[in-house]
Amino acid sequence: MASSANVPEIPQDQGFISFYGNLPEKHATTLRFFDRGEYFTLHGQDALLASRDYFKTHSVVKMLGYGVKKLESVVLNKSHFENFAREVLLVKHYCIEIYSGSKSDWSLQYQASPGNLTQVEDLIFGSTDITSQVGILAFKIGTENQVGCSYIDTYARKFLVAQFADNDAFSNLESLIVQLSPKEVLIPPGDAYVPAKVVLNRHGLLVNESKKAEFSSAETVRLLNRLLRFKKGQQESAAALPEVDLEHSMAALAALVKHLDLMADETNFGQYTLLSFDFTQYMRLDSAASAALHLTSYGSESSIMLTAKSGAPRTIAALLNKCRTSGGQRLLAQWIKQPLTDKNRIERRLDIVETFVNNVQLRQTITEDHLRRMPDYQRLAKKLQKAKANLQDLFKLYLGLVRLPVLVDCLLEHEGEHSAVILAVLIQPLRNANEKLVKLKELVETTIDLKQADQGEFIIKADFDDQLGAKKRIG
Structure with missing residues (x-):
């Protein structure tokens, strides 16, 4: 049960009540938060839902306004807002809207859905990491139940596509849903999708319908040419990629790109990878x-x-x-939902597990001395890519980078059984990553005052710039 102690009073503002009453009608699975600076508020049925499902008490509900124009209201401090917003999005699979302003002058600032957290990542994951995959799936059904699927993970910046024939119960589609675990699904309208909706509802997924015109592969190549990160030496044209031949998958991908509005943010350009997802390489599971x-x-x-x-x-x-x-x-x-069927890959994975099970000292050293100091590289990389990283983020990244060579040396000390597998699967990729990131590590060492950072103060070195040095001498 969340504590509701020491919450501020909401200003008795008739102007806000009028504004709230004139907002467009919304679905019950969308919650509207109002950012009031030091805290957030929910109103009407949203406030009652928060009191029932989050605070577990009706005592947090206060009435805003007087007379017949009264409005149920609940106050959430920033910690409560983060926790409840995460629960709403990732557990309930609801959508949220966040407004900012004052009195009767409010505007919509952010929107988020279970499969698209891009706008609110920094708001609701400020003090915690994302520990589950967050993605959105779209699919288009063609003739003879040909299903073209596309999955976008904006956190990992990847596109996955698959196209396959399915039966009337959409068993293959369900297997793919279990393996990918999307938080949200986008489909066109139409009677052909009614049986598929039964599968989607069985998994409790948020289902959105988009116009049929959005599911067109006509512009997919142009979109991919802007969004994809091509490998060195690779022809920089999406038209040359084999995945483009999957017509229904490309139509679903185009709809997702438009739904997520990826082209509106230039920091997305050249950042995504496109991969075929072969769900047959994993054990088939339904709900x-x-x-x-x-x-x-x-x-x-x-x-x-x-x-x-x-x-x-x-x-x-x-x-x-x-x-x-x-x-x-x-x-x-991901591994639990995608059980391998290839005997060689299974044995390789088990060889690594066996190494750490049998070598207790190696396992404890890796987990206690190294891994617990590793940051969420994926999250930090995305913040850097979007130019939202601060000095503290760079310092966290640096602390992880300086441990990479030590981690490699620790793994090299294992010379027993399966050492060749450890070398190929763990050591060599870590070495390659360390070599690529040496310049970034040197940049941090050159610019950030590491002694002050160790004490929790993140500043640029005074000797990094002549003007900074002069100001320090004057101070």
Whole structure:
């Protein structure tokens, strides 16, 4: 139960009540937050939902206004806002809108849905990491139940596409949904999608319908040419990629790009990768099998999917989760939902597991001395890409980078069984990453005052610039 102590009073403002009453009608699965500087407020049915599902008490509900024009209101401090917004988006699969302003002058600043957290990442994950995959799926059904799917993970900046024939129960589509675990699905309207909606509803997914005209592959090549990051030496034309031949998948991808408005943000250009997703390389699972095996949780239990702190573990994911990093938690969840079927790949993965199980000293050194100091590289990379990173973020990144060579040396000390697998799967990729990031590490060492950063003060070195040095001498 969330504490409601020491919350501020909401100003008794009739102008705001009039503004709120004139807002366009919304669906019950969309919540409107109002940013009032030091705190946030919810009103009407949204306030009642927060009191019932989050605070677990009606005492937090206050009436705003007088006479017949009264409005239920709930105040959330910034911590409560972050926690509740995450629950609304990732557990309930609702959408949120965030308004800012004062009195009767308010405007919509941010919007977010379960599969698109781009605008609110910094707001609701300011003090915590994203430990589960966040993606959105779109699909288009062609003749003879040919299904073209596209999945976008804006956090990892990747496009996944797949096209396959399906049966009337859409079993292949359901297997793909279990494996990718999208938070939201985009489809065109039409009777052909009614059976597929049964599958989507079984997984508790937020389903949005977009105009049929949006599901057109005509402009996909142009969109991909702007958004894709081509490999060195690769022909920089999306038209040459084999995935472009998947017509229905490309139509779904075009609809997603427009739905997420990726082209409106230039920082997205040249940042995404396009991959074919072959769901046949993993064990086929539907929702019933996943639930019966207690692999992960859906719906109201998904908040405890990756933690065993709330009593006994309820899922395999919670039982196995001993991860030290948020990236590790995301990967664990992905592996559990995508069980391998290739014997060689399974044995390679088990060889690595066996190494750490048998070598207790190596396992403890890796987890306690190295991994617990590693930041969420994926999140920091995205902040850098969007020019939103600050000096503290760079310092966190630096602390992880300086540990990479030490981590490699630690792994090299293992000379027993499976050392060749450890070298190929872990050591060499870490070496390659370290070589690519040496210049970034040197840049941080040149510009940031590391002694002050160790004490929690993040400033530029005085000797980095002549003017800074002069100001320091004057001070």
